[in-house]
Amino acid sequence: MRIACVVNQFPPNITAGLGRYAELITPYLARGHELTVYTPNDGRLPVDEVVDGVRVHRPRGSLLGGRRLNRTRRSEFLLLALNVVVSNWRYFLRLRRRRERPDLVAVHDSTNFLSGLLCHYVLRLPVVFHVHTTEYGVAPQRSISDPLKVFAALERWLARVARRVVVATPEVRDQLVAAGWSRTPIDVVPLGGTYEAVLPALDREVLRAGAAALRGRLGLAEGDPVLLFVGRIERQKGVYQLLEAMRAAAGAVPGLRLVILGEGDVEGVERIVAATGLRGRVLVPGRFVGGRELLEYYELAAACVFPSLFEPFGLVATEAMAMGRATILGDGFSRVFLGPDPDRPAAYFVRASEPADIARGVIEVMSDAALRRGLAERGERFVREGLSWSRAAAGTAEAYRTAVKVGRELS
Numbered sequence: 001m002r003i004a005c006v007v008n009q010f011p012p013n014i015t016a017g018l019g020r021y022a023e024l025i026t027p028y029l030a031r032g033h034e035l036t037v038y039t040p041n042d043g044r045l046p047v048d049e050v051v052d053g054v055r056v057h058r059p060r061g062s063l064l065g066g067r068r069l070n071r072t073r074r075s076e077f078l079l080l081a082l083n084v085v086v087s088n089w090r091y092f093l094r095l096r097r098r099r100e101r102p103d104l105v106a107v108h109d110s111t112n113f114l115s116g117l118l119c120h121y122v123l124r125l126p127v128v129f130h131v132h133t134t135e136y137g138v139a140p141q142r143s144i145s146d147p148l149k150v151f152a153a154l155e156r157w158l159a160r161v162a163r164r165v166v167v168a169t170p171e172v173r174d175q176l177v178a179a180g181w182s183r184t185p186i187d188v189v190p191l192g193g194t195y196e197a198v199l200p201a202l203d204r205e206v207l208r209a210g211a212a213a214l215r216g217r218l219g220l221a222e223g224d225p226v227l228l229f230v231g232r233i234e235r236q237k238g239v240y241q242l243l244e245a246m247r248a249a250a251g252a253v254p255g256l257r258l259v260i261l262g263e264g265d266v267e268g269v270e271r272i273v274a275a276t277g278l279r280g281r282v283l284v285p286g287r288f289v290g291g292r293e294l295l296e297y298y299e300l301a302a303a304c305v306f307p308s309l310f311e312p313f314g315l316v317a318t319e320a321m322a323m324g325r326a327t328i329l330g331d332g333f334s335r336v337f338l339g340p341d342p343d344r345p346a347a348y349f350v351r352a353s354e355p356a357d358i359a360r361g362v363i364e365v366m367s368d369a370a371l372r373r374g375l376a377e378r379g380e381r382f383v384r385e386g387l388s389w390s391r392a393a394a395g396t397a398e399a400y401r402t403a404v405k406v407g408r409e410l411s
Helices: 017-029 074-095 110-121 150-161 170-178 204-218 239-252 266-275 291-300 315-322 355-367 369-386 389-410
Strands: 002-006 034-038 048-051 054-057 104-108 127-130 164-167 186-188 226-230 257-261 303-306 326-330 348-350
Touching (some): 002 017, 017 315, 034 074, 110 127, 110 150, 127 150, 226 291, 239 266, 315 369
Parallel strands (some): 002 034, 034 054, 104 127, 226 257, 326 348
């Protein structure tokens, strides 16, 4: 198949889980298929190149001028969305060329609605709609206000014209069905683990030395247990409930330090920390961290906490679990993260909307070394044995083949 993949993030432009997804799955999809990724240009990247066997097209004319914007701020989110729409128009102009015409267009998330609609109505191409998040549309937990429900309407429209909808968990499928998405078949294709290809070659001794140096740079005492949060700093991720929970957890776990990694409402978190007396107990570097530095943060942590109110999959959980860290998850995560045996779970679930329950979970996990070891072992095994990018790519390609076949039967 000739596949056109329209996605907002692709290396080196990675700021969230969607970028990691695109980076990890596309090399597998390119095996046996001609895959071209259409993605925005920040003004500094090549227009056309080949990366790991994947053709990448980034049209010129970015509205961002090389700036890195914070999408948790409404004005910056709208500028990002406008840049995506303009890029979508340029993808369409490229796809109109006969030599660029694919067998199928895979549209990732509703912000790329223009490509999906134009490819369907004008180019008459089969479209598959990947729903990575519903936080802008049907989900009750939203990252940005949308009183006119524009994003929900665009999601529904794109779903109606698509041949298939692809999601990562049964929970997202059930949410869409409950919202009335019954016209288009919905395929559940679980993802792989973020560090699947990294860990076999990782030198853990070198990593431990890096984590020790990181501890010194952060000003943490040798015996201080570290609880790590990684993600966008916003309401959907449960950050504010976590800060409230830390007031109780800090008093119950001697020396406990919470490190919050990510972009977003850093100023708001710092105000809460100052107002609640948590200064020194909560550290907020205030930036996106990736690569080896992120591995060092995971190595530093005694446990990780991601109390999301809603999470369409949550690659960040696979990172922590793959690194052998006990992982506390909000009930917005899929129950697939319980692992094959719910009686011996791979992760510790808490009620994300209740700070008291988050505090209870943090205190229990951080106070019980045997519990942490058990969670770490089961979590690492779940990611290693249960998740695979090769299987994710195979399931995705099968959904694409079905969409193309349906189109041929209709024509």
